[in-house]
Amino acid sequence: MGFAGVAQEGNRIRFVSPSTAPGNRIDILVQSQGVDRRTGAGTVHHIATSHSGRPNDSAQIEWREALSKVPLHVTQALDRTCFHSIYFRESGGVLFEIATDPPGFTFDEPVEHLGAALKLPPWLESRRADIEQVLLPIELPHLRKERTDD
Incomplete structure (x- = not known):
């Protein structure tokens, strides 16, 4: 997936990717004994990446074809509104996601207002009230200042 092994202890x-973006490294703990694959506190649900230097739909298709030859069960590309993702699970049970960058988080709102409103994909809109009920409020300092200036 574009990561190279750089150290072992x-x-x-x-492993490190050629990118300098945050999240460009990952540590893998190899356990040869049978491991109980339960999820919960202290476990990884999934690891999300974008394509190193090629974050678009055609690159994602190339990744999907390559991963399908391993063989891994790789999902079709799923529209996540702000990006498209494919998913596969490695033999230890960790779910991997490879996402595109486009269309991007600013496709429907300007960057200065990102995070000001809860954005849900169309398939979750029917559950908006339930989701909002369990979310803790988040105060964004730059938006608090705008509201007091009104």
């Missing part, structure tokens, strides 16, 4: 291996 015991059963921990560090």
Whole structure:
């Protein structure tokens, strides 16, 4: 997936992508004994990445074709509104996501207002009231200032 092994200490291996963006490294803990694959506190639900240097739909199709040859069960590209994603699960049970950058988080609102409103994909709109009920309020300092200036 564009990551290269750069260090190993015991059963921990560090991989780094050519990107300098946050999240460009990942440590993998190799456990040869059978591991109980339960999810919960302290476990990883999934690891999301975008394509190193090629974050578009055609690159994602190339990744899907390559991963399908491993063989891994790779999903079709799913429209996540702000990006498109494919998913696969590795043998240890961790779910991987490869996402595109386009259309991007600013396709429906300007960057200075990102995070000001809860954005849901169309398939979750029917559950908006339930979702909003369990979310904790988030105060964004730059938006608090705008509201007091009105």
